[in-house]
Amino acid sequence: xxxxxxxxxxxxxxxxxxxxxxxxxxxxxxxxxxxxxxxxxxxxxxxxxxxxxxxxxxxxxxxxxxxxxxxxxxxxxxxxxxxxxxxxxxxxxxxxxxxxxxxxxxxxxxxxxxxxxxxxxxxxxxxxxxxxxxxxxxxxxxxxxxxxxxxxxxxxxxxxxxxxxxxxxxxxxxxxxxxxxxxxxxxxxxxxxxxxxxxxxxxxxxxxxxxxxxxxxxxxxxxxxxxxxxxxxxxxxxxxxxxxxxxxxxxxxxxxxxxxxxxxxxxxxxxxxxxxxxxxxxxxxxxxxx
Amino acid sequence: xxxxxxxxxxxxxxxxxxxxxxxxxxxxxxxxxxxxxxxxxxxxxxxxxxxxxxxxxxxxxxxxxxxxxxxxxxxxxxxxxxxxxxxxxxxxxxxxxxxxxxxxxxxxxxxxxxxxxxxxxxxxxxxxxxxxxxxxxxxxxxxxxxxxxxxxxxxxxxxxxxxxxxxxxxxxxxxxxxxxxxxxxxxxxxxxxxxxxxxxxxxxxxxxxxxxxxxxxxxxxxxxxxxxxxxxxxxxxxxxxxxxxxxxxxxxxxxxxxxxxxxxxxxxxxxxxxxxxxxxxxxxxxxxxxxxxxxxxxxxxxxxxxxxxxxxxxxxxxxxxxxxxxxxxxxxxxxxxxxxxxxxxxxxxxxxxxxxxxxx
Numbered sequence: 238x239x240x241x242x243x244x245x246x247x248x249x250x251x252x253x254x255x256x257x258x259x260x261x262x263x264x265x266x267x268x269x270x271x272x273x274x275x276x277x278x279x280x281x282x283x284x285x286x287x288x289x290x291x292x293x294x295x296x297x298x299x300x301x302x303x304x305x306x307x308x309x310x311x312x313x314x315x316x317x318x319x320x321x322x323x324x325x326x327x328x329x330x331x332x333x334x335x336x337x338x339x340x341x342x343x344x345x346x347x348x349x350x351x352x353x354x355x356x357x358x359x360x361x362x363x364x365x366x367x368x369x370x371x372x373x374x375x376x377x378x379x380x381x382x383x384x385x386x387x388x389x390x391x392x393x394x395x396x397x398x399x400x401x402x403x404x405x406x407x408x409x410x411x412x413x414x415x416x417x418x419x420x421x422x423x424x425x426x427x428x429x430x431x432x433x434x435x436x437x438x439x440x441x442x443x444x445x446x447x448x449x450x451x452x453x454x455x456x457x458x459x460x461x462x463x464x465x466x467x468x469x470x471x472x473x474x475x476x477x478x479x480x481x482x483x484x485x486x487x488x489x490x491x492x493x494x495x496x497x498x499x500x501x502x503x504x505x506x507x508x509x510x511x512x513x514x515x516x517x518x519x520x521x522x523x524x525x526x527x
Numbered sequence: 528x529x530x531x532x533x534x535x536x537x538x539x540x541x542x543x544x545x546x547x548x549x550x551x552x553x554x555x556x557x558x559x560x561x562x563x564x565x566x567x568x569x570x571x572x573x574x575x576x577x578x579x580x581x582x583x584x585x586x587x588x589x590x591x592x593x594x595x596x597x598x599x600x601x602x603x604x605x606x607x608x609x610x611x612x613x614x615x616x617x618x619x620x621x622x623x624x625x626x627x628x629x630x631x632x633x634x635x636x637x638x639x640x641x642x643x644x645x646x647x648x649x650x651x652x653x654x655x656x657x658x659x660x661x662x663x664x665x666x667x668x669x670x671x672x673x674x675x676x677x678x679x680x681x682x683x684x685x686x687x688x689x690x691x692x693x694x695x696x697x698x699x700x701x702x703x704x705x706x707x708x709x710x711x712x713x714x715x716x717x718x719x720x721x722x723x724x725x726x727x728x729x730x731x732x733x734x735x736x737x738x739x740x741x742x743x744x745x746x747x748x749x750x751x752x753x754x755x756x757x758x759x760x761x762x763x764x765x766x767x768x769x770x771x772x773x774x775x776x777x778x779x780x781x782x783x784x785x786x787x788x789x790x791x792x793x794x795x796x797x798x799x800x801x802x803x804x805x806x807x808x809x810x811x812x813x814x815x816x817x818x819x820x821x822x823x824x825x826x827x828x829x830x831x832x833x834x835x836x837x838x839x840x841x842x843x844x845x846x847x848x849x850x851x852x853x854x855x856x857x858x859x860x861x862x863x864x865x866x867x868x869x870x871x872x873x874x875x876x877x878x879x880x881x882x883x884x885x886x887x
Contacts, residue, residue: 356541422612422614424610424611424612424614425614425615425616425617427579427581427601427610427614428608428610428614428615428616428675429616429627430580430581430600430601430602431579431580431581431601431602431604431606431607431608431685432602432607432608432627432628432631432675432679433602433628433631433632434602434631435600435602438602438631443616443618446618447616447617447618
């Protein structure tokens, strides 16, 4: 028995052009570098403010300034928190932030749901019109509001600021939640209906839990907006200032350390809030909604 | 379990001008498996959604088990449904998903647990009960959707293209499994599909729909063998039925296909001198390389081996038809072959109305 064997020389392999691979690696490295740069741009100021807020007054005047937390002290921060009105303003800010969150969610989430699920006349113009509130400068809104609140006895209350902030936050709350509800497949809602849910039941049991991550994002947006808003809050209140408004009024005639402590106190709560809501942001069930 | 009576159901979608369902009437017996079959846009899904209460009809009525449900909300209809996109709840575990309908009906916990176990067992979902749907494959998710539907003891089980998102092999396996499950269950089932092989294999009855109307309703084999019009014949079967323009001779004895003369069945006596369309399925045409009496010559255009058979595209008297030859048949393009049409499998259609001819 003979075995036939095909003998031929292997074809010459052409040289592999590795340029695309190198290009891809280079692009990835550049992307990493860009990410690091942007992160630094955000993080360095926060770090410096925290450092300054946690240093003693004396060490702030030293030169060169130490960039490492060598001698931490809570003295400045304690002094800041101890100064008049700060603790109260902190409380006011929390009340206003959470109040705004609550009211804008109560109005904005159903509105967003309606935008996502129903066709109604003038839907497009309505969506555009929503954004007009943001087109008005806050001063233009606040001054007439101040007059109005004076007549209805709401002036210089946290409610006044809550109402203003809700008005400011609603457009984004509505539009974000509308897009969130759009991403919840309508089939799932219909399945809930067929299997015995009332419309409200289907919304609460199925649609809302699925929309939660997106709604958390909207709420972060609202809370941080309210926490940082200064102008309207300063106009609408005198004795019940929110923290940024309080810090702003006393900023010009306070020592350097006080300003850093104020900045630190302003940044930290919104970072904590974002950190808390963040776990709702990342997909909750190990994959995307579908 | 219940029978369904659909009468004169009309639905036009807002903004649309054509009727999605156009005066559809359909009676479904208790325990029957009815398939709504048709191309996309024929109104089959609309009809199913009106049964489920997810769309409201403009006119007509739907009764289930003698009870009018036309405008009843979905949760009051005691129906269950399997969706094309599975529509399982991604934020809850498989166990909760399957028991959802029972929990909504406020059934006792032991009963829910027992039924969930039973359905999970039936659909081989036992090991996955405590997983989230995201951790399952597409086929398993569809099993969850089916399990969720069958635990319900519903009057009617609705299925909206439940297999169309599965890959081909899985679809074939799950199809027979589904048929067995539904048969054992005995629930009245309405099944929507655009896949004719699914319709033929699953249904007790098939309703072929076109442009919002039911074109033919019948036993799957009847629908396949004797399509009521050219549309049904062209839609059902792979390859679809061949349609050949022909004429009946003056005395009604001979069918003329171009220059070829075939013996006309007695049905055509009453259509003497009329133009007709001859409909014949690819597997009902016998092929041979030798001439014998009554044969029609044709020229092979394309040869497509399919494994179990060979599909030939043949030109006959200037018209192109598909012919199914046995796998042993050897031929090449451009060669001449001889075709025999078996008289019993020939169907005839009016050349203008496209409706099947009946003896008159």
